[in-house]
Amino acid sequence: MGYNMYGLLNEELDLNLHEKYFLNTITEKLGKTYNESRSSNKYESLFLSGVFWVLSGLSIINKDRRNLNEVLDNNIIELIYILVMQCLEKKKIKEKYIYNLKKEKYLLSNEDVHNIINTSKYDNNFDKKSYTKRKKLERTRIIHDSTEKNCSEKVKNINNIDIDSEENSSKMREPKHSKLINDGEETTSKKRPFSKINVKLNKSMNNLSCSEKKKKKKKFIVRGFSPCNKKFLYEANVISTLSAIQILFLLNKTSEDDISTKILLEIYNFIYFIFDADRGFFYFSLNSLRYRFDGDMRFMFCSLAILYFIKLLLKKRNINIHIYKYKEKCTQWISSCFNIDGGFSSLPGSESHAGTTFCAISSLNLLKGKSYENYFLENRLLKRRLIRWLCDRYENFGINGRVGKDHDVCYAWWVLGSLVSLKTNLSELFNVNILINFILKCQDRNNGGFSRVEQNENNFKKENFNYYQEEQLTYKETDPFHTFFSLCALSLIYYNVNYYKKKAKRKCVLYDNAVFPQYFEHVLRRLKHIHESFAMPIDMIKSPL
Structure with a gap:
């Protein structure tokens, strides 16, 4: 199969086929029609992250589709919603642990949650800072009034004694x-x-x-989502909590009846309870906090993204609280993971990786608010070094995750998403047609879906490098993870190129004066515009900050 003048393979991208692939995945998992004789894949799971890949993939494929109700039955949507809410875990934290860990400053007690909910019902401009100040003023005023009243009564009694007649005074002096x-x-x-x-x-x-x-005595409650409803096996963590909240957005289940304000504020408590204020990172779960594990860039991004979505939902309910705290601490820890080669590692001192670099850039963008400028992304020298390291991930007509590794189609999302977050024009850095060609070669043109490597490479390796046959076959099969991120990468490329084409007000000139073929551009136009950090349709996410 040869290349045409645009650098693309002579094949089409059939989005309907990939949509059927996602729908078949849902019916297999929920309908228990999964073939047990077939070897399992590490990218296939009933965990919340797998549910998010499938649902977000379905929402991206068709631009004209407003809701998933148009492609999924209401019974299936309700079933998925029930499965998600069954993963919600609740933990009561004793007050002494709150004070021992010095977390009383940014955790909300039951009284605080109750007051916030009640205040939001009649105060549209409710602010947590003003509320706490108002409460302190009320308490001091009450104490001042009570002490003033007691003092006035004492003075009154003394004055009455002084004014008494001699007769009364003699009676008072008389020993009773x-x-x-x-x-x-x-x-x-x-x-x-x-x-x-x-x-x-x-x-x-x-x-x-x-x-x-x-x-x-105050009661502190934290809530989080576990990967599945088997709570005796898995505990709540930040990755599954983020996936659960994103699923609720995709299912359009974000009302007060679907997920209450009380639950959102208790998830807020969970995120800040596992925050290490001394070192500036978030732990994975309660047990990782208990045993004092090291931080991870993935957990940093997931925690900040959860807070972003909580802020978004609370703002719709007329509740405004200061959501991002310790910005400087978090930024310092993220900057400590920056390596000399230009990439970010999962923790200080480890190897640079495309996935952790994506998490670092997205985290810095979340921390960068209107009133707080991120000095790292504003530094041109560091930014150029970072862009160069990301461009070096282009290897052998594909993209890898770190130095010396083979290419993988999912890294097209991690690398290109990082570059789009840095406000770069992809057509000036790559021949985007070659990148699209690399992604398209990984699709299964018969059954739908994308594998991690090219399909022809799969057949070659099956014949020659079959040391562990079962593992080798599943390692190269299509799966929802790579299918989802392949479509996300295609959406990123198309909308990024079109954005800078309109911005320049001229025809977008690529390498060798090449542009998107007309037939292929018509297919890419059907994809929804994807958010470069959250891998969701961008129309679902509006900045609350």
């Missing part, structure tokens, strides 16, 4: 217990009831103090 001293029976009879009253008063005061202590 003189008679009691002379009569022993009266003394004993009147001492007993006073002692009993004192004991009762002490008991009542102790009960009041105990009740006050019980009232003062």
Whole structure:
């Protein structure tokens, strides 16, 4: 099969075939029609991340499709929604752990959550900072009023004593217990009831103090999503929590009835409970916090993305809270993962990788708000070095993930998504037709789907390098993971080239004066515009910051 003048293979991209591939995946997984004799693939799972790949892939394929209701039955959508919500885990954190870990500053107690929900019902411009300030002022005013009242009463009593007549003063000076001293029976009879009253008063005061202590104890609840509904096997973590929230966006299940404000604020608690304020990174889960594991760039991006979506949902419900805290700490930790070669590693001192570089750039963009400029992305020297390292991932008409590795079609998304996030023109850095050619060669033209490498390379390796036959076959088969990110990469290329074509107000000139073939551009136009960080249709995501 040869190349034409545009550098593309003489084949078409059949989006309907890939749509059927996604639909068959859903019916197989949910309908229990999966062939057990077939070897499993590490990229196939019922986990929430796998559900997100399939649903987001279906939403990207057709630009004219507004909702997934047009391609999926309502029963299937409700079933997926139930499966997602079954993965939600709830944990109660004792108050002493909150104070021991010094997390009382940015965690919300049940009272705080209740107050935020109630205030949002009547205050459209509710702000957490102003609310806390207002509460402090109210408390200080109450204390001040009570002390002032007590002082005024004491002064009043003193004044009354001073104004008394001599008669009253003589009565006051007269010892009232003189008679009691002379009569022993009266003394004993009147001492007993006073002692009993004192004991009762002490008991009542102790009960009041105990009740006050019980009232003062705050309850802190955190929630997160586990990878599947088998909660006894898996704990809640940031990756599955992000996938769950993205699925709810894709299913259009983001109302108060679908996921309440209380749950969103408790997920907010979960994210900040696993945050290490000293080192500036997020842990993977509660157990990773417990055992003090190292940070990871993937967890940083997932945590910040979760906070972004929470902010987006809360803003629709007239709740405005300060969502991103410790921006400088997070930025410093991300910058410490930047290597001399120009890429980012998963943690400080490790090897640069395209996936972790994507997470680092996306995290820095999330931290960069209107009132906070990210000094790293504004530095031209570092930015050029980063772009050069990403361009070096182009290898043998494909894209790899790190130095010395074979190309893989999913890295087309990680690398190109990073470059688009850096506001670069892909047509000035690559021959985009060769990149499209590399992606198209990985598709299965008969059954749909994309594999990690080219289909002809699959057949070659099956015959010659079959050391572990079962593993080798599954390693090269099509799967939802690579199918989804291949379509995302095609959408990125098309919309990036068109954006800079319109911006320049001239015909987009590529290498050798090549442009998209007309028949192929018509197919790419059907794809939805994908968000370069969240791998979702961009019309679903609007900046809340």
